[in-house]
Amino acid sequence: MRRFEGFMKGVNLGGWISQFDVYSEEHFSTFIQEEDIKRIKGMGFDHVRVPVDYNVLETEEGEVIESGYQHLVDCLNWCKKYDLRMLIDVHEVYGYSFDPLKDMDREVFFYDEAMQARFFKLWENIATRFGSEYERVAFELLNEVVLSEVYEAWNNVARKAIEHIRAIAPNTSIVFGGVNYNNVRSVALLGAPYDDKIVYNFHCYDPLIFTHQKAYWVPGMPADFEMSYPAPLEVYRKESEKFPKEMMGSIYHEKLSTIGPEYFETLFEDAIAAAEKYNVPLYCGEYGVIELAPKDDTKRWLADIHSVLEKHGIGRAVWNYKGKDFGIIDSDYGF
Numbered sequence: 001m002r003r004f005e006g007f008m009k010g011v012n013l014g015g016w017i018s019q020f021d022v023y024s025e026e027h028f029s030t031f032i033q034e035e036d037i038k039r040i041k042g043m044g045f046d047h048v049r050v051p052v053d054y055n056v057l058e059t060e061e062g063e064v065i066e067s068g069y070q071h072l073v074d075c076l077n078w079c080k081k082y083d084l085r086m087l088i089d090v091h092e093v094y095g096y097s098f099d100p101l102k103d104m105d106r107e108v109f110f111y112d113e114a115m116q117a118r119f120f121k122l123w124e125n126i127a128t129r130f131g132s133e134y135e136r137v138a139f140e141l142l143n144e145v146v147l148s149e150v151y152e153a154w155n156n157v158a159r160k161a162i163e164h165i166r167a168i169a170p171n172t173s174i175v176f177g178g179v180n181y182n183n184v185r186s187v188a189l190l191g192a193p194y195d196d197k198i199v200y201n202f203h204c205y206d207p208l209i210f211t212h213q214k215a216y217w218v219p220g221m222p223a224d225f226e227m228s229y230p231a232p233l234e235v236y237r238k239e240s241e242k243f244p245k246e247m248m249g250s251i252y253h254e255k256l257s258t259i260g261p262e263y264f265e266t267l268f269e270d271a272i273a274a275a276e277k278y279n280v281p282l283y284c285g286e287y288g289v290i291e292l293a294p295k296d297d298t299k300r301w302l303a304d305i306h307s308v309l310e311k312h313g314i315g316r317a318v319w320n321y322k323g324k325d326f327g328i329i330d331s332d333y334g335f
Contacts, residue, residue: 001272002312004173004199004281006085008137010047010317011040011335012286015324018051018091019072019099028056032321034090037078040321043335046172049083049285049317050075051091051143054122062094062118069129076130076137087175087317089140089285094118098144098181101217106146110153111262119157119166131169138173139165140201140285144182148246151179151189162194175283177201183250187271192281199315200275203286205304206250206267207236207259209243211301214292215325219244229297230259264308272312284309288319288326295331302333 016032019272040048056068072088079086095115109115109247123139130137130273141161145154148313158176165174174197178186184202193200210227212218220243227239233256240248287305289298309316318335320326328335 001275001313002279002284003283004315005314006136007047007087007173007199007283007317008213008313008317009045010049010085010087011043011045011321011328012049012051012317012319013075014051014320015322016050017056017068018053018089019324020053023055025067028068031323032075034081034176036321037075037082037084039329041082041084045335047087047317048075048079048321049087049089049140051089053091053092054090054094054118056089057096057125058122062092062121064125069125072130075106076133078250079136085136085138086140087140087285088130089143089175090122090126091143093122094140096142098146100219107150110145110150110157116157116160116307120161123161123165127165127168127172131165133173134169134171134173138175138199139169140175142176144203145177145179146181146246148180148186151186154179155189155191159194162198166195171197173197173199175199175201175285177203177285180246180249184267184271184284185250187282188274190274193278197282199281200271201283201285202271204264204267204284205287205289206263207240208248209236209240209251210293210297211289213290215290218247226294228294229301233257233259233263261304261307264305268308268312268314272314281315282312283315283317285317286319287316288328290325291327292325299333 096109182203213227
């Protein structure tokens with residue numbers, strides 16, 4: 001399995017030009033600035049993952065918003081100045097969002113040719129602007145596909161998107177992941193890579209009962225719910241029964257026997273096997289623990305997942321630099 005060189009230790013810039021509370025140029029121009037990129041470099045990171053929503057880059061009618069692209073250009077220039085790489089992640093697209101707080105059909109996009117045409121055009125526009133920067137910039141097709149049952153349709157859409165990108169940016173690394181919120185166990189469903197510049201991607205917030213304790217966006221999650229790490233596997237499974245199984249599913253993996261580094265080894269083994277089969281780099285584009293969790297427990301969770309990611313040469317980007325309930329800049333987690 002190859003390494004995703006230059007993208008081994010990164011941080012997400014979520015909440016900047018994606019998942020923002022208010023759509024405004026004032027927010028876009030102040031939430032992330034050059035000093036933040038300088039600080040990220042000083043923290044020892046080698047790249048930033050930049051989530052961006054389609055409506056920053058185009059209108060609802062599909063017209064290009066040049067001022068939106070300028071924020072990506074600014075970030076790239078800062079990354080050049082401080083010798084960081086940059087991963088452009090399309091977080092939401094016209095017709096699709098992973099966000100559980102948005103009431104929408106999460107299946108139609110994968111079968112609607114008009115919506116997909118908008119998706120392909122968006123990526124053509126991104127590739128036209130950043131494809132020549134392939135030594136510093138990588139592309140991530142889509143943040144999280146929620147529904148497991150659309151995996152074949154998603155594979156088809158992803159392949160078509162890659163073909164559109166490759167016509168413009170033949171040398172850029174392209175990252176994409178599976179279904180069920182980009183669960184690590186769905187990597188094995190991705191199949192053979194399009195070419196040798198494809199990177200398999202997954203997210204890891206397992207066990208979610210710990211990493212998302214008190215999270216208001218998790219259906220049924222009490223504001224005072226607490227969970228420690230580590231705790232017996234049986235405790236996690238029993239408490240997880242109170243919440244939607246599609247969000248807690250990994251905790252029921254039949255091969256799990258304990259919590260700790262072995263837990264992540266077991267969860268990751270099928271993804272590692274798939275990456276080794278095709279000699280494809282593997283990348284964990286999001287992982288982290290909510291700020292409301294006990295700090296010492298968070299440190300133990302981070303130590304465990306880091307040990308396994310580093311053992312297998314898996315690139316990573318922690319969620320999140322600041323805000324979004326997961327900010328690390330004011331923590332003492334060792335970043």
